[in-house]
Amino acid sequence: MDYNVLIGGAAGQGIDTLSHIFGKTLKRCGLYVFSMKDYMSRVRGGHNFIQVRFSDKPLYSHDEKFDAIIALDSDTINLHAKSLKAGGKLILDRSLSDNDAYMSFDFKEIAKECGNPRVAGTAAVGVLLKLFDIPLDISHTVLNDEFKGDVLNANLKAIDTGYNMVKQVFNVPLEKKDDNIYISGNEAIALGAIAAGVKFYCGYPMTPSTSVMTYIAKKSRDAGIVVEQVEDEISAINMALGASYAGVRAMTGSSGGGFALMVEGISLAGIAEIPIVITEVQRPGPATGFPTRTEQGDLRFIIHSGHGEFPKMVISLRSPEDAFYQTARAFNIADKYQIPVILVSDQYLADSGVTVKPFDFTKIRIERHISGDEALENGVYKRYKLTESGISPRIIPGKVEGATVLIDSDEHDELGHITESQDMRVMMVNKRMKKLKLLKEEIQEPLFMGTENPDILITCWGSMYGPVKEAVDMLLKDGMSVGALSFGDIWPFPTKLIKKYGKFAKMIIDVEQNATAQLDSLMRENALIKADEHILKYDGRMMSSKYIYDRISEISKASSLY
């Protein structure tokens, strides 16, 4: 069982809320859900849609064809009716079309009768629920969580009215108990940060990164977190570094444009050796680019962010579950090595809602690596003490009586004072770069999926994990010898598995949501492995598993492999 539904309309018509109600109702019925947002950079009008895919098995990405569509505007009909599967249903208000092939209702009239013209879409969701025979009372629990008072009553009436107007069409076996959560990538990052004890978050709103800050802000009072909206991203990174220096876990985040403004601050974190976690939720650039769309175009920019040479870690996020655990891990790594750690996501992962197992908070360890007066030598504290590992003991200003902590953006001596010495310069560069060596032992190799030692090896990174995972499953069913490496940790670049599988593979196909195959360039540079073929997409819309499956089938047929 694998169904796919689209809800489309203009900005301001409540598409977000409707799909949330529908998705959460499905989840509470014990189903697995994957929802994907496609929206324009505007507050009213235009055409937005959300796809909600659901199944009795876990889902990892979106699909392209639909079993049902709710059209709240005529664009939805014009753009998406052709994507209906055979036997698929298009639900709309009678005013939009008189085509008999569609299921037309007087939703506007119903909404008026329910006492609120804004609940027309809710009535359409009622119709949708009945078509799939989803229990009405479960949808009521969701509405109860979303609305209050008269608005709640109008919504309840509307969903009931819609539900009672049609008969069941599709068969959805409801056998499992609901024990999952339904969460987006950005919310998972926020939750991971809160679990890891972030105490200070500052940022400037930028789509599609903003909802990380929004969720943390919602919990700030309860969790004792300070969230500050700053004047610009330059302030964001410098303020977060100040907070970290003063002793708490601090975080900032943005999308590509805002991250670009933070870059000098990342360099400061490098030389001053201040732990910091930064999220970069990519959207297509250059410059303002495609504000609400998705791309994986910033990878090399992020890896190279910051002038000068210094260690940093870059972790790309695969899924909400991965986002939660990796965010928490990022704080430990930042604290351990006193470096910037950058989490890389994108609009696809940021805005997609996925059902996953509830996160295990007992797995989250807090490792702060902070010293006390044992770090003093004859009463003196050396912030940049030269050590075997390159890591200097870190104390918090004001917490060790008689000791002061001096950090410096200039090249400095062990005490943190400005130096012009060439010997000291070399020692300090070596000290910092030693940390990179240690860090290489810390990195996680990519996740391997598929047949062991496959003929066709797919490579991907970050959020491409979901579509590739499903594509591999489809290809395996066709009897193909195929496997995939999904990179999470991406800098320092893990080379072991790509070397291992790359040697055996007859063909390497690199799959990325960008124009320049940036992962492939990293493989060539760091592992001397080169992809033979590329599947690249940079139209701002995430490739689906079906898209990848079709391309790989074509490529393999065209080659002499199959």
Added chain:
Amino acid sequence: MNTAFETYETAWCPGCGNFGILNALKDALNELGLKPHQVVIASGIGQAAKIPHYINVNGFNGLHGRALPPATAINIVNKDLKVIIDSGDGDTYGEGGNHFIHAIRRNANIAHFVHDNQIYGLTKGQASPTTAKGQKTSLQFDGVILDPVKPIKLALTMGAGFVARSFSGNYEHLKKMMKEAIMYDGYALLDIFQPCVTFNRVNTFKWYNDRVYELPNDYDYTDLDNAFKVADEWGDRIPIGIIYKVEKPMYIDNISFLKDGPPLVDAKYDPIMAEKYLDDFR
């Protein structure tokens, strides 16, 4: 063991106006009974911004123009620390101008000492945001064509609760103003005239000495209209002293757990405490 504030050898030119500021700062901190580990000086880049290297305090010598954001965060994270900024006119009013405006709105507890020499020293003599119109420099060969920034007036306009001016050639006055600014609850701007003996041939010790006068004892610094008039006084006579001072809620006063609770830096870390937020997604 750091028990009293002391100063170290500097890289400044002989006769630099910064010496007066460093001495007054050291004495002000000692006279206030503070200990080095209780004080943080944040700075940007420039000759003034080197101060954390010349006195034994906690120091955050960050990026050019960016002293205010870390200083703000340090105050928010540990309200027990005394946070001071020492940076120049270029750092504060030029490169960091946007932060200056918004730091006043935030009103974190920071004493901001601007070493205002009306010129760029570290980069060898270009105009700063406060260089007088018409003044020839090592870059503005035909004279500066822009109007200068008026820091006092700008701070007043933005609603700063403490705005003062002093002169590095007047040790007693400067020390007093520094103490006032450090003890003020909130963002305190102290613009300090600081002659650059190498690159500014106009605004010399003599130039300032001939012009500055201390605001009289009966001057009402709680009167904003008065303050604006005083802020506009420039030319043959330039006032120094507390130009405006009122009480205002600080940043942390607006966040109850910061105001009434322990400093944020002392907060506990317990992942399990966050598990309840999973309910939002069930």
